[in-house]
Amino acid sequence: LAELFTPSGGMFQWQSPGVDTCPISVCDYNVEVCRVSEPGQDFYFRRRPSLQGRSHSVRWVHLEAAQGLDRLNLLRLAVKYNLHPLSIKDVLDNRTATKVDRYGSNYVVSVDILGLPMDFKNRASRWRAHGWADVVEPPRVRIHRTHATIFLSPDCDTFLTVHQERSDKSSWLQMWRQGVEHVHGFCRVWKGLQEDLQLGDGPEDISSQTAADLAATKKKIGPPKRMRQESAEFLLYESLHRVVQQLRPIAEAYAQRLGFMHQMPVSQLTKDWMDEVAEIKLEVYDVIRSIRPLKSVVKHLTEGEVISKTAAMYLEDVNDEIESTIADIEHITKMAVTLESAHQRHRDKSTSDTLFALSILSAIFLPLQFATSWYGMNFVEMPELEWEWGYYYFKSVMFCVFLTSVLSILLFSSGCLSWMCCVRVASCCGRGRGPQRD
16 A cells, blocks of 8 residues: 555556546544545545444545546555455446446445536526527437446445546447537536535534524534435445436436427428437437346345345335336337327328329329320321411310319319219119119
């Protein structure tokens, strides 16, 4: 461990290919106290400090590597907490799929985190705040991907998380959407978890407070959070629960986008929109593909001997929420199929109307073309060509043919001529049967 603090002057000299440093936060808490600090060098060599109160304490160490991973800090944590080299290799590789495993004495959970980028949330909030739901087009949905590796000690008193940025290269749609810019965002799972741990924390020194001040303080800050009353396995449940909660806004964003398209007239659905609908179907399949391994992880945690029965009971709610989220996201696919069907019906109707118009024009001008070709034959014995009023006779014939064609089309369109034809056919069939026998 000391060698890792002298990478350029110790026995093993090397340079970290990652960033120079990434923030580490340490949260020591129990029911009475919650302390959050940024550790120095003494953190790696000293024992865990004792907290005020009689309840058991839990330490949560979080390595925020969204801007890049500092390998020196990761190796220092690996030496301090005796992390298995294979688990550290998975963290450095940053391509591990969602899974749960046991390396050495620690349980390791790798999970993909999907959420909306911060700029999308800001635009969507302004879009709803100004009441633009029926006026302005909602923004195009983009998904921000990160990855977290969670280490849980066998005694459930130490909880270590490593959060890294993961580009869309982890998605199987990367080759399909080649050239699309990387989506940047900020994952609030760990920041919100830390804030909730601190919420409900009273002052450490309350001996100088009066009874009235103490009652007012307790009323102001409220009771401690449930997660501070449990061990680190409950912190694991809270982390997975918040990861699943980030999936719900994705389904809502897709529903708002497709709902806006559905409210527009079918004739105004442009080709770009229909191309986007086709991409949304593929994106939804990719989201479901990323969620389903998390369901297997939760099932393994609840059915195995990793956590206690109390935490397993809470994780069953996470499993139910995953199934509900998958059902909602699958419904997005049905909405996209409905839009595509409506657009296809509109295109088929437009094609039919075009063919109907061409058929009417053909029905009108075909007899005229026949008369023109008839009198355009180069025969010598054609008396009409030598008539004095032959030209006016031809114009009269053309006008009568044109008028007859137009009237016939109007009668067929109104149904009168078709009804007369049916009656005529029925009467002819009746006469052809002959007298009926008793």
